[in-house]
Amino acid sequence: MGDDMFGPQLQGAFDFTLRFELIFFSIVPSIIWFAALPFYVYSYLKSPPLAHAGLLLWTKLAFALSLVAVQAAALAYFHHPASNCYHRHKDLRVSLGREATAGFWSRSFFFWMNGILVIGFQRNLTKDDIGDIGFETEALYTEFARCWEKANKESKFALLLSCIQAVPEFFVFVILPRFLSIGFNFSQPFLLQRVVSTVSEEHPDPRVVASLIGATALIYTGKSMCAAWYNSYRLKIRIGVRGMLLAALYNKTVRLSTDELSKAAALTLMSTDVNGTQGLISLSYESWAKLIEIGLGLGILAAFVGASCIFTLVPAIISSILSTFATKKMARTRKRWNERIEVRVADTSSMLSQIKDLKMTGLAPIMADKLQQQMNSEVKISMGDRHARSLSWAISALVETAAPALVIGATLFWTRASTGLSVADFYTTLALTQMVTAPFASVLVSLPYWATAWASVQRVQEYLCKEERQDYRTFYMDDSVSEKMPLNPDGSELGQFTDVPAKPDSTSAVQLNNVSVFSLRNACLKVPKGSKTMLCGPVGSGKSTILKAILGEVQLQSGDVSLSSKSVAYCEQEPWVLNDTIEQNIIGNSARDSDRLWKIINICALTSDLDRLPDGIMTLAGSEGCNLSGGQKQRISLARSLYVGADLVLLDDVFSALDIPTASIIRHRLFGKGGYFQEEPTTLIMATNIAQHLEDADFVFEVNADGQVQAVPQKRILSNTSASEPNRCKDNVSDNGTDSKETSVVQVTSSDTEIKHQRYGDWALYGYFFRAAGLRNVILWLAAIMLAAIVERFPPIYVRIWQDNHPHNNLYFIGYAIISFANPVSNMACSLAYFYLVNAAAARSLHRTLANTTSRATLDFLTKEDTGVLLNRFSQDISAATQELPLYVMPTSWLFFTIFIDIGVIASGANYASPILPLFLVLVNGCPRELLSEWISMWTGTETSMGAVARTREFAQTTPLEEDLADSDSLAAAIPDNWPQSGSVEVENVSASYQADSATPRSAFENVSVSIPSGKKVGIVGRTGSGKTSLLLTLLNLLEHSGTISIDGVDIRRVPRNMLRSRITTITQSGIELPGSVRFNINPYPASICPGQLEVTDDMMVDVLCRIGAGLWESIQPRGGLDADMSKLQLSQGQKQLVQLARAVVHKQSVGSKLVLVDEGSASLDQETERRVQAIIDDEFQACTVITVSHRPAALQHVDFFVRMTDGRAEVVPSTGARTETDVDR
Known part of the structure; x- marks a missing residue:
């Protein structure tokens, strides 16, 4: 040569x-x-x-x-x-x-x-x-956004192409190491064959030996280096795509309408679907590489056995047809599965955001059961995906074992029928066939991942293609009107709105022309610059809708909105507080101005509150503002809207959660002489239900029940306010007495303090996971997977027996073929056994543990734990346990048994065979070192995925739970079905505190003693944060306390907590909105909470809704009635409180409760609706003991006496004709 x-x-x-x-x-x-x-x-x-x-x-x-x-x-x-x-x-x-x-x-x-x-x-x-990874998500997203903007959104591949175009270098650099890796892999059998032949020689050439050593070092070193660079770039692609998509989803989310945001789809997309998308892009590289390996393998096999190699295509064709069916089915089932996950996570988020109110009303265990029912339904739906996945694994096994059998059969009976196959040729044929079938089987195994990941890609792309919130507003400056430019939050143009408005008045800050949306009908409104405008009207009339229309957050049916400035601040009725410091909650994204900050704090009467907090303005607000009282959250939200210094300020009933003295202080500092709105060149529009605030307005507009907006004359305002409230608060009230005893300041658990618990590699964790499935089910699955491993590894063993005993008897081939074709059946059986017997039960058990632990956790813990951390347990951890963990547990278990089988086979073969036989047996079986490496990789993945199980176990073991007395079951049996019969309450020397088990407990109130006879009406009054709500929480046994609280002579400690709260009718400050229908929202309590309770009918619920009035049933009935989805009704805060009142009335009628607790139940209602509601309360709860926390005079009209809370102490004040809180304070 x-x-x-x-x-x-x-x-x-x-x-x-x-x-x-x-x-x-x-x-x-x-x-x-x-x-x-x-x-x-x-x-x-x-x-x-x-x-x-x-x-x-x-x-x-x-x-x-x-x-x-x-x-x-x-x-x-x-x-x-x-x-x-x-x-x-x-x-x-x-x-x-x-x-x-x-x-x-x-x-x-x-x-x-x-x-x-x-x-x-x-x-x-x-x-x-x-450390960092070398690139910034912001830079990646900027490039992705540019590519996405130019992409053809109608193409199914738009998202994938945009990701590739954003970082093309990563997608190109990964190609070279993968190509080289293919070369190194295919050089191994030739190297091993040459090594064996050289070792077999009596006098091998030293130069050849040296070259083989060098070649071995080159191949295996090069293989490891290529694997390092390939995996490095592949993981960079995954992380880069994840960063781009998370940023894109977040940016898209803030551009969507509130209707879309309420569906909480982004929560599932940012976890499950983003993982699927980045996995698909990463998987694509391994797939094309495997296709190249298949082609090379076929070429080498053809050179050795000739035309018989085409029989490797027979199972490939069959498997491709079956894989197409499985892939299509998996795409459908995975989409349905992800949609169910989305619904469950959204409902879980709703539950966690209202967990305090749910525990007060006894609904926490009921909602936990509802979430568990959704999880059971989710597991049932996931079985369709499991069937398709098991089929795909069986198809892969079919190719892996059937193809060698067909090639061997064709060679024996066709191409080599005359000459036959020697032992070496037989094993060489098996080895070369394995080089073809192994990558082909890998491709088939990846097809289900392609299907599920492709479903995730489509969901992400559909979300990114959703229609964004169209800003129909017109912005004009000076005396000229700008062209119609609908804007995104970042100022970029969107589309054009169809209706063209008339030229706005240049003196107007806001102008509405014939606006119709929801309850509004042809509403017209003109607000001059620098003016103070108030909106009043009954509940559900459309006051909040007008403010949202000005913000551009509702889609108009007709009309137009014009603004003179884009600088708008908004403070909504339900305060939004970040889990950050109070200072950061006020400043937000604005620059810090210390003088302005403390000026705003003083205006919002927060100075004394901050003085009493341990860290002052740097105190953490907690998740959902759990460290703050309702009034403090409202004032912080108000301070944020004032601090920004916007040209237009929109306030939506921001005084509803404040007591009258505190509200008077803020009112004076906002509207009084030298107040904020006199000094600042700001336009104010405020929706309010408090008549006194109308006096401070330059203009007042009333929104009537028909959705019409009418200007209200000043004379009418003065006459109405003076007639309705002669004893209104004065402006010169000081806030020095503001107290924050009720505030429970806690530090949110950081990730650093949790790290010490995150040791997942203990065997007890696997016992915890498999225990949920049951010992019998686990044993059956282990037996199935052990049998599957034996069946898959038995063909080479059978061949060895064949070649040892009768190498020329081709009838042995029949047994070899039967064993080979039995492999896919056993493979599918063991995978279905895992999914049905183990994974389904374990998934349900883990979710049940999370749901029950959360519903039974103490209030102190729930105020300390971040809501996002809790939600992550229900979303990310459950998804890891149900979707990721099976993909590692199954291969890990199979490889565990396979490795020992291979080691035994090779060890026994080395004792009798010629030197080349063990070599080819290694190639046929898959080198144990390679299997061990793969097993380690799978084991690492299993350990990582088991982290979700570890976190669930740790959560269940370390979360402090509300514990009833040891004999609570016997005590519950002794409590009458109609308890409490009279509703008398005795409170004797009771002291309560937050974080009672911590080193620094914080007192809520001390030494409170009060006796409330049955049927009496009691008003609990006091400044914001004085301990009013804490007293109600203690009556419901939500706070640890000393002393004795008895209801109808029964110590509440001797009553199971769930029974106590379900037997008491409670109306909370925030209108609870449960996920589900209106029917479920009004009657969520099951019949089992009280034996012998009255059955609730639809007619009963409709009757209650009609009697409540305020047009509540009229607004619900056309949109589905009792079957309507609550989340789609978009009820105002006041309407939610009316629904909560209907729930309380139905609860009282069905259970026969004689004790009613009301915590600011009418804070969001206008005065007319509040009077009607109070009449309903007086009528429905006439024979009940009613304890009311309120600062609204109408809610305290018919109380028999007051309990005034001051500095954590209670004082009983008789009702001597006084009917307002300020009268009591005097």
């Missing part, structure tokens, strides 16, 4: 042929270099300049010209501005992370990981120890 031959070895010499050297050492590297050059140049052209052009640059160019060619010098010109100086290496390592600053060899062999591993051996790792 001469130099003109391919070679690679030159005949008669220990050297390569010249052609081989030119091809692989010159042409191929040049092709690779030229192919990578455009991307290399592009990456530097896109990089921002980090250094200025100066003397160093020109010096560098000069040396480049002298040392290399002109082309290299030109490249240095582009390279220098994007480079960093070497002396900044330490700074760059801090800012970019270890990996981004590591060199080629360090990243190839993971030397940069040594420092992290050392830290990990010394202590638990945190995210700060790992």
Whole structure:
């Protein structure tokens, strides 16, 4: 063989042929270099300049010209501005992370990981120890947004193409190491064959031995290096895509209408579907690489066995047909499954955001059962996906074992029928067939992932393509009217609104022309600049709708809205508080101005509250503002809207949660002489139900029940307010007495304090997971998977028996074929056994544990735990346990049994066979080292996924629960079915505190004693945060307390908590909105809560809704009546309180409750509706003991006596004709 031959070895010499050297050492590297050059140049052209052009640059160019060619010098010109100086290496390592600053060899062999591993051996790792990944999500999203903007949204591949175009270098760089990895993989059998033949020689050539050692080192070192770079780029693609999509979803979410946001679809998309999308992009690289391996394998197999190789295509064709069916089914079932997850997570979010009110009303365990029912339904729906996945695994097994049987049969009875197969040829054929079937089986296994991931891609793309909120408003400046420019939140243009408004008055800040939306009908409104305008009207008339129309948050049916400025601040009726410091909640994204900040704090009467908080203004508000009272949250929200200094301020009944003295202070500082709205050039529009505030307005508009907006004359305002409330509060009230005893300040658990518990690698954790499925089910599954592993690994064993005993008896092939075709059946059986017997039961059990633990957790814990952390347990952790964990547990268990079978087979074969037999047995069975490596990888994935189970177990073990007395069951049996019969309440020397078990408990109130005879009406009054609601919480046994509280002579400690709260009718401050129908919202209590209770009928519920009035039933009936979805009705806060009143009335009628607790039950109602509601309360609860917390005079009209809370102490004040809180205070 001469130099003109391919070679690679030159005949008669220990050297390569010249052609081989030119091809692989010159042409191929040049092709690779030229192919990578455009991307290399592009990456530097896109990089921002980090250094200025100066003397160093020109010096560098000069040396480049002298040392290399002109082309290299030109490249240095582009390279220098994007480079960093070497002396900044330490700074760059801090800012970019270890990996981004590591060199080629360090990243190839993971030397940069040594420092992290050392830290990990010394202590638990945190995210700060790992460092950054070298690129910013913001930069990636900016590029993605540019590509997405240009993409054809009608194409199914728009999202994937945009992701690829955003970071093309990652998608290109990953190709080279994967190609090289294919070459190294296919060189292994030839290397091993040459090694065996050389070792078999009596006098092997030392040069050949040395070259084989070098080749072995080259192949396996190169293979590991290629794997390192390939996985590095593949994971970068995953992380980059995840960052881009999360940013895109967030940006899209803030652009959607409130209707879309209420569906909470983004919660599922940001977890389950983003994981699927990034997995699909990553999977695509492995798939095309496997296809190349299949082609190469077929070519090599054809050279060895001839035409018999085509029989590998027979199971491939059959499996492709079956895979198409399974893939389509899986796409449908996975979409349905994700939709069910979305509904469950949304309902869970709703439950967690109202958990305090749910516990007060006894609805927490009921909602936990409802969530569990949804989880059971979700598991049932997921079985369709499980069937398709099990079928796909069986199809993969069919290819893996049936293809070798068909090829061997064709070879024995066709291409080699005359000559037969020697033992070596037989094993070589099996090995080469395995090189084809292994990647093909991998492709088939990946098809279900393609289907499920593709469903996720489509869901994300559909969400990103949703129609955004159309800003129909017109903005005009000075005396000219701007063109119609609907805007996004970032100021970008959207589309055009159809109706063109008349030219607005240049003196107007806001103008509504014939606006119709929801209850509004042709509403017209003109608000002059710098004026104070009030909106009044009955509940549900459309006051809040007008404010949202001005904000552009509702879709108009007709009409137009014009504004003179884009600077608008809004404070809604239900305060929105971040889980951050009070200061950050007020400042938001605005610049910090200390003087203005404290001025606003003083205006909102927060000074004394902050003085009493341990960390002052830096106190954490807690999740959903759990560390603050309702009045404090409202004032912080108000302060935020004032601090921003907007040209237009919209306030939606912001005084509803405040006591009258505090409200008077803020009113005076806002509207009085020298007040905020006199000093600031700001336009105010405020919706209110308090008649006194109308006096402070320059203009008043009334929204009547028909949706018409009418101006109210000033004379009528003065006459109405003076007649309705002669004893209104004065402006000169001081806020020095503001107290915050009720506030329970806690520190939110940080991730750092949780790290010490996150040790998942204990065997008890697996027992905890499998215990939920039952010992019998687990044993059956283990037996099934052990049988499947034996069946899959038995064909080579059978072949060995065949070749040992009767190598020329081809009838043995029948047994070999039967065993080979039995493999897919056993494979599918063991996977279905896991899904039905183990995973389904374990998933239901884990969710039941989460739901029950959350519903039974103490109020102190729930106020401390962040709602987002709790929600993550129900979404991310449950998804990991149900979707990710099976993909690791199944292969891990199978590989565990397979490795021991292979080791035993190879060990026994080495004792009798010729040297080449163990070699090919290794290739056929899949080298145990390779299997062990794969098992370790799967085991690592299992351990990672089991982290979700560990967090659930830890949550169940460490969460403090509300514990009833040990004999609570016998005590409950002794309590009469109609308890409490009279509703008398005795409170004797009761002291309650928040965080009672902590080192620094905080007192809510002390030594409270009060006796409430049955049938009496009691009003609890006091300043905001004085402990009024805390007293009600203690009556419901939600706070740890000392002393004795008896209801009808029964100590509440001796009554199971759920029974106590379900037997008491409670109306909370926030109108509870339960996920589901109106029927479920009015009557959510099951018949089992009180034996012998009255059955609630639809007629009874409709009658209650009609008697409540305020047009509530009239607004519900046309949209589905009792079957209407509450979330789609978009009820106002006042209407939600009316629904809650209907729930309380129905509860009282069905259970026969004689004790009613009302916590600011009418805070969001106008005075007329409040009077009607109070009449209903007086009528329905006439024979009941009613304890009312309120600062509204109408709610205290018929009380028999007051309990005034001051500095955590209670004082009983007789009712001597006084009917307002201020009268009592006097």
